């Protein structure tokens with residue numbers, strides 16, 4: 262697992278003002294008049310649907326995922342640039358950010374959609390899977406944000422969209438590590454938003470409930486609950502579009518999912534009793 266420090270491919274944390282200034286100097290001139298969005302997880306599901314929504318809205322797309330063929334499907338009919346990358350590789354996020362900035366000269370919006378799940382009793386979870394889920398869903402996302410942010414701050418505008426999960430808001434049984442990773446992302450979003458106040462750069466946390474994508478097949482266990490019912494990736498994409506257009510901080514999809522999150526935050530005892538009763 263990648264750690265920060267001298268052994269990391271990532272630089273140790275630097276003075277933000279100095280990093281922003283350095284980024285401004287290193288930035289190459291913009292190569293497009295259109296706004297530029299870098300979407301990770303663009304080869305499938307939520308990322309693919311969101312990329313298509315932003316293409317329809319006139320944005321220039323930089324699309325990332327591992328599967329080039331499926332990235333080409335997402336890009337079909339657009340002028341998108343494909344930047345295949347394995348974000349689980351130790352320097353994957355750094356290389357992707359560098360390639361994106363080289364390609365487009367700037368990134369106006371990062372939509373960090375790449376993610377994986379794992380379901381089953383925590384007591385049976387292999388250590389390698391703990392690392393795999395935490396690394397991709399949390400660490401790699403944070404490193405990618407760390408890489409793209411200085412140029413946004415230097416430009417005085419931009420937005421980072423993080424794809425969390427309702428699991429991160431309430432904690433879901435037999436998705437303990439996934440819940441932990443998404444809760445980490447939510448706390449990161451909150452903290453980063455405060456740090457970036459006044460810079461012109463915003464942070465949006467997207468909090469979907471279950472969504473009909475390849476996510477469940479890939480994690481090896483289908484979605485089996487009767488509620489909440491899975492929603493479509495297109496609906497999540499529309500919500501991301503609205504959240505970016507309106508510079509929103511958080512968006513739950515569907516919106517009623519804020520309710521269990523609020524009950525848990527305000528009255529955890531009641532929330533647990535309701536869980537015991539209704540599952």
Ligand SMILES: NC(=O)c1ccc[n+]([C@@H]2O[C@H](COP(=O)([O-])OP(=O)(O)OC[C@H]3O[C@@H](n4cnc5c(N)ncnc54)[C@H](OP(=O)(O)O)[C@@H]3O)[C@@H](O)[C@H]2O)c1
Pocket residue numbers: 301302303304305306307308325326327328329331346347348349350374375376377378397424425426427468469470471472473474475476477479
């Ligand atoms: N589906 C749901 O119910 C649901 C609910 C809440 C939140 N979410 C979150 O939404 C996000 C997107 O999930 P989804 O439902 O769209 O799932 P998905 O269809 O399985 O898509 C996952 C995406 O992540 C990419 N990815 C996986 N491993 C990667 C790696 N090592 N390096 C780079 N990219 C990698 C995949 O790219 P390749 O296929 O090219 O490897 C794919 O594009 C995830 O963060 C997930 O946690 C999903």
